Amino acid sequence: MIEIFDAHKRYGSSVALAAVDLSAEPGQVTAVIGPNGAGKSTLFRAVLGLEILDAGTALVDGRPYERARAPLRTLGAAIDPSAFHPGRRVVDEVRIATVSQGLSSRRVDAVLDETGLGLVRRRRIRALSLGMRQRLNLAVALIGRPRNLILDEPLNGLDVDGIHWMRGLLREAADGGCAVLISSHILSELERVADRIHVLASGRMISSADIASAGEPSRHVVVVSDDPEALRALLISHATDVAREGRALLVRGMTVRAVADVVFRNRFFVESLAESRDSLESDYLRLLAEAAPFDPVLRESPRPERPS
Structure with a gap:
């Protein structure tokens, strides 16, 4: 389970997150949507401990992720497909992740096949398309069979077959009890796979809706x-x-x-x-249009103190 409580983050005078609450439950696909610069990536990086919140808490299975005893079994993350060393082979990146977690080497072949990378296992990463790097990013995220997944824009660069495959993988992971937290601008796909949608704008959470219980669209x-x-x-x-x-x-x-x-x-x-x-897209555009004006540079309330 992924939980975020009252998250605040600013860079200088610019506010990235303002009092954001969110939870991603086991067995569900939870989506965060919003315009560029809304704070989605900052929120995900805060869960991973890559960004330090000014105030608030981010927990994975009840504790900060940096305290996880087995990180890749606890949480798999696909955040930046360009983070791999361009000169390494695909199989080498997966092996490094496997060895770092003390996992069986048999997981290497299994996860490469699972993500459709078996035929390009010896290819250098610099020669991969964006879609293939997305698959590699996901392969490393899945290597430990994690109980939680965070995927930041995983559909970018995928072709139609890749998007269809990703949709099935996300649904299979959630149905197997995994808590999946995802962001994407492809709202039509999120509408088909997500159980809950959160809308983030200018660092604020302006809407949360349970798609499964929403019934027929209006x-x-x-x-x-x-x-x-x-x-x-x-x-x-x-x-x-x-x-x-x-x-x-x-x-x-x-x-x-x-x-x-x-x-x-x-x-x-x-x-x-x-x-x-109505569609998710029309609801999303309406929510953005109706959201109260918010200055992302100057907060309306004093900045909270960092907890001791």
Whole structure:
């Protein structure tokens, strides 16, 4: 289990994390999404002990990761695919990780096959594509069969087959009891594999949602008219919400039939009328738009003192 409590981190006058709480439970894929610079990588590095929090706590299975008795059995991390020595062979990097943890040498071949690297095992890392370096990063993360995984943008550089493979691997790891914490900008994939989504913006956690318990995505009616403002004024008394996007209106709280009835009775011309549903992407963009303004340089509250 990965737990983060009241995490604060700043670099000079710039705030990277502000009072962030998060937990990644065993048996679940927990995703953190947000724009570039939101603090995702800082948060993950803090769990690994690569960044020292100004205040707050990051724990892996109840203790700081640097105190883990068997680090790669406790937590596997794929953070930076460019961190490997370019002159080493693929198999050498995996062997180094194996020997460092006192693991059986048989794990080398097993994890290379598991991550699709068996055919390039003797290739120099400088000759690998980004997608293959991502696979190597994951191979090292998996070498100790860890109880927890942290993956920072692991889908970058993967082709369609690679993304499909990664989705299956993440789901298999979680179903086997592993706590998986992941970030990615490919929201459509996270929507398919994640159990819980956290949205981070300007160092703040602005939303957390359990996808598994969210039920069916909310639906709305999209109607395109040559006079959207007049139609909006008419529909607003019947619907719970009517938002305008150009010539289109997004109507919530009414069925397609109800909207069509209003349009017909009031002789409005419409080009299209259809039901749609929200996606993770639309919810994410809405949350960012609705988030209260926050200055990432100047904190609203005093910086907390480092705990003794």
